[in-house]
Amino acid sequence: MKDFSNQITNRAESRDVEITDIKSCVVEGNFEWNLIKIETDAGVTGIGESYRGGGVPELVEYTKRFLIGENPLDVQRLYRRIIQEMSGHGGTTGKVITAASGIEIALWDAAGKILDVPVYQLLGGKLRDEVRIYCDCHAGEAYAVDDGYTEYAEADAYSPQAYADEARRVVDMGFTALKFDLDVEMDNDPDPYNGRLSNAAIEHKRQIVEAVREEIGYEIDLAFDCHWDYSVESAKRLAYELEEYNLMWLEDAVPPENMEAQKEVTKATRTPVATGENRFRVFELSDLIYDHGVDIVTPDPTTVGGLGETMRIADRAEENYIPISPHNVCSPVGTMACVHLGAAIPNFDVLEYHALEVDWWDDLIQREEPLIQDGYIEVPETPGIGVELDEDVVEEHTLEGTSGF
Numbered sequence: 001m002k003d004f005s006n007q008i009t010n011r012a013e014s015r016d017v018e019i020t021d022i023k024s025c026v027v028e029g030n031f032e033w034n035l036i037k038i039e040t041d042a043g044v045t046g047i048g049e050s051y052r053g054g055g056v057p058e059l060v061e062y063t064k065r066f067l068i069g070e071n072p073l074d075v076q077r078l079y080r081r082i083i084q085e086m087s088g089h090g091g092t093t094g095k096v097i098t099a100a101s102g103i104e105i106a107l108w109d110a111a112g113k114i115l116d117v118p119v120y121q122l123l124g125g126k127l128r129d130e131v132r133i134y135c136d137c138h139a140g141e142a143y144a145v146d147d148g149y150t151e152y153a154e155a156d157a158y159s160p161q162a163y164a165d166e167a168r169r170v171v172d173m174g175f176t177a178l179k180f181d182l183d184v185e186m187d188n189d190p191d192p193y194n195g196r197l198s199n200a201a202i203e204h205k206r207q208i209v210e211a212v213r214e215e216i217g218y219e220i221d222l223a224f225d226c227h228w229d230y231s232v233e234s235a236k237r238l239a240y241e242l243e244e245y246n247l248m249w250l251e252d253a254v255p256p257e258n259m260e261a262q263k264e265v266t267k268a269t270r271t272p273v274a275t276g277e278n279r280f281r282v283f284e285l286s287d288l289i290y291d292h293g294v295d296i297v298t299p300d301p302t303t304v305g306g307l308g309e310t311m312r313i314a315d316r317a318e319e320n321y322i323p324i325s326p327h328n329v330c331s332p333v334g335t336m337a338c339v340h341l342g343a344a345i346p347n348f349d350v351l352e353y354h355a356l357e358v359d360w361w362d363d364l365i366q367r368e369e370p371l372i373q374d375g376y377i378e379v380p381e382t383p384g385i386g387v388e389l390d391e392d393v394v395e396e397h398t399l400e401g402t403s404g405f
């Protein structure tokens, strides 16, 4: 059995740092945000975020047995150590990689603070001073949270007009790129399991896209997400139907497991096709990238294995002239980690923001101004990922029944 413990002996004293504790906290936003803290004996705490959902706190707790005492500056080695230590019990993919992603981000933050540089600098420097954001939007009354929102009767909540009105509202906030969900309840008719779209369902979707385009024009980038719902033939029929609307992309039209099915859809249409958020590590995306089975790749850095793993994916995508637009449904912590990534990779396109309905999203960090200004986030010059949590707000929104940091 190999010994994966720290074999590094040669290091300048000023960088001889140790991890003293690792903590996690689930914050209840529009998703359950898994925040992570890594404490060190250098008086520095790194913060990170793993993708939403259950299991992360337990896995983070587990890693303490081999990460405490390690040097947080060895980000790449420690990420691999998590996989090596846990691969025997399913750690090469799935939730272990999700947990490792948040730890990896917290390590970059700690490393940046210890070395007194922003994370993008550690990733190789920056190609841009600000990162463009696309806003994930929702039609429908469930999301009526802000001024200027029209309330709809339930039957009209997913009408083309409701989509167009919401698109207008979000464009007026300064965003230059939007995404809506295109999977609507009527897709279940007549059968929710076979993935088949009726002609009426496709026509309804076409009308939604048309209404949004008529409202916001063609200068705004516009994407639609289908959440892995359709059969190959229905995905293709839908993608053909939308070709005339010049979308930024059509996302996740078929289920995520079958690469060949995905490739068939991508290659069948001139509507750009995006996917990637529910794959783990570079291994689960390489085939799709090298076979040009995706037009825009959308890994989630807080799921896929952190910033290093996303950079490896971005490298392969760049080699194939494919842009990368990270999926992101995080709090400001995970979002800011993605901003450093977006600054450091050449083929970055746009970063998702998915918290329009969380009016305290910005309050979670210590900051005067909203993070997003006119649809962009400025790449911070402060050490680490460049944001610090407001502990009171974290505590206020800690998931009920969990202990918090």
Ligand SMILES: O=C(O)[C@H](O)[C@@H](O)[C@H](O)[C@H](O)CO
Pocket (backbone or CB within 6 Å): 136, 225, 227, 277, 327, 328, 329, 352, 354
């Ligand atoms: O692209 C996206 O923004 C995602 O698909 C989200 O819309 C999902 O709903 C969420 O991550 C739940 O799984």
